[in-house]
Structures are given as structure tokens and as C-alpha cells.
């Protein structure tokens with residue numbers, strides 16, 4: 001597959017590499033793993049450390065620490081209180097990851113709806129169908145309890 005072995009330039013060192021799932025060449029990825037371990041070890045010993053303190057102690061750039069936080073790879077009270085993460089969808093303040101719990105639930109529901117709609121090839125009689133579904137739900141309620 002062409003998509004599987006897309007060639008890219010590493011944004012860190014400029015080396016050409018075949019893109020898999022991370023936009024970094026294997027060497028920089030390994031380097032990033034080392035930095036990740038340093039940060040993780042440091043915040044375990046210093047749970048209240050801010051990003052600046054962590055960056056100074058580990059020699060890991062603040063941007064990289066921020067990325068670890070955004071990816072949800074590290075969780076630390078001190079780091080989180082020194083930055084503000086926002087939900088990509090609604091902008092709410094979140095503790096980790098890219099979306100707040102509400103939006104994550106909604107996104108999951110949307111994905112389910114889309115795949116459900118795609119499965120229905122003939123959506124001509126939505127009224128009758130929802131009527132059927134209501135009846136099924138009512139039957140299930142009666143039988144279930």
C-alpha cells in the first residue's frame with residue numbers, strides 16, 4: 001500500500017523516513033522515548049514540579065513536555081496546574097488528552113450514528129421504522145421487568 005510507506009521529512013532533524021503513525025523519524029522517536037522516560041521519572045519524584053522546572057531538570061524542551069501532556073502520556077498535578085489544556089471541540093478546560101468527557105461521548109455517538117446510517121441503504125420510511133423501534137422498546141420493557 002502506498003499509504004503505509006509514505007516518505008516524509010522528519011520535522012526534528014530533516015531526515016527522510018517512511019511515515020507510519022508518528023511524524024518523527026525512528027531515531028528522533030527513540031530520542032523522544034528517552035526524553036519521555038526522563039520526564040516521567042522526574043515528575044514521579046517531583047509531582048509538584050512545573051513545566052519550566054521539569055524542562056530545566058530533564059533538559060527536555062517545554063514543547064515536548066507539553067506534547068506528552070496533550071497526548072495524555074504523562075499525568076502530573078504540577079504540570080497540569082502550570083498549563084491549560086482545552087478541548088479541541090468545545091474549548092472547555094480539560095486535564096489531559098484532546099477532548100473533554102462530554103465531547104468524547106458525543107463523538108463516539110456520532111461515529112456510531114454514521115456507521116448506523118451507512119448500514120441502512122433505504123431510508124425511505126423513517127416514520128414507520130421509528131414506530132417499529134418504539135414498539136420493540138416497549139415490548140422489551142414489558143418482557144424485561
Ligand SMILES: [Zn+2]
Pocket residue numbers: 010011012013014015024025026027028029
Ligand atoms: Zn529525525
Ligand SMILES: [Zn+2]
Pocket residue numbers: 087088089090091092099100101102103104
Ligand atoms: Zn469538549
